Amino acid sequence: MENVIQIKNLYKKIKKKVILQNINLTINKNKIYGFSGPNGSGKTMTFKVILGFVRPTSGKIVVNNEEIRKDTLFAQDVGFSITEYGPLIHKTAQENLELLALLGKHNSEKIPQLLSYVGLKPDDKRKVKEFSLGMKQRLSIAMALIGDADILIFDEPTNALDEEGQQFLLSMLKDQKKLGKTILISSHDKNFLTEIADKIFVYSDGSIIREEEISEK
Numbered sequence: 001m002e003n004v005i006q007i008k009n010l011y012k013k014i015k016k017k018v019i020l021q022n023i024n025l026t027i028n029k030n031k032i033y034g035f036s037g038p039n040g041s042g043k044t045m046t047f048k049v050i051l052g053f054v055r056p057t058s059g060k061i062v063v064n065n066e067e068i069r070k071d072t073l074f075a076q077d078v079g080f081s082i083t084e085y086g087p088l089i090h091k092t093a094q095e096n097l098e099l100l101a102l103l104g105k106h107n108s109e110k111i112p113q114l115l116s117y118v119g120l121k122p123d124d125k126r127k128v129k130e131f132s133l134g135m136k137q138r139l140s141i142a143m144a145l146i147g148d149a150d151i152l153i154f155d156e157p158t159n160a161l162d163e164e165g166q167q168f169l170l171s172m173l174k175d176q177k178k179l180g181k182t183i184l185i186s187s188h189d190k191n192f193l194t195e196i197a198d199k200i201f202v203y204s205d206g207s208i209i210r211e212e213e214i215s216e217k
């Protein structure tokens with residue numbers, strides 16, 4: 001099986017505080033991986049290290065066959081939705097996606113279609129600061145999808161989504177898997193993860209304490 005992310009002996013300390021310790025994980029192509037565990041257990045930090053946004057204290061990280069090194073700007077071909085790196089609030093949803101399309105040299109013609117897909121109105125002229133949390137979450141998902149990346153990371157995408165939003169999320173994840181994508185998704189909703197994931201990594205205090213294989217779907 002082809003693996004698209006490999007993490008070996010990852011440690012991350014910030015000001016002597018251990019944030020991640022001895023993280024080892026292998027992510028295989030075209031599978032969905034759930035990341036579970038209490039607040040502050042290290043799920044988001046793992047995503048930031050994979051993306052190349054945060055340097056590890058030690059350990060080896062390989063993404064899409066490229067080792068993440070000190071001089072790596074960021075991992076290639078990974079789409080992500082992480083609250084901290086969210087949309088510009090003084091711009092519209094369309095403008096936020098246009099900016100990403102420009103930066104990533106992606107096709108911007110498909111933006112209205114992508115907005116409809118995530119359940120937002122393509123002709124909405126409101127700025128993101130006027131959006132509800134759920135609308136921001138949907139835009140953030142569109143931001144992850146705009147580059148048609150092979151690896152997708154969704155940090156707590158279930159937050160602020162209503163019942164219909166959760167159903168959309170499930171069908172979006174299934175669509176993306178059918179397209180051959182590899183997906184990493186954190187959530188406090190264990191039932192949600194069990195429904196969608198092939199495997200769940202359970203975090204506690206900066207370590208992975210358990211790996212749960214979910215039976216064939």
Ligand SMILES: Nc1ncnc2c1ncn2[C@@H]1O[C@H](COP(=O)(O)OP(=O)(O)OP(=O)(O)O)[C@@H](O)[C@H]1O
Pocket residue numbers: 014019037038039040041042043044045046156203
């Ligand atoms: N820049 C930073 N400086 C200091 N500590 C940090 C920094 N970023 C994260 N941490 C700490 O690292 C730990 C792990 O945080 P992380 O965001 O990865 O947790 P998480 O599992 O994603 O939690 P949540 O479920 O709340 O999203 C927390 O204790 C957090 O306070």
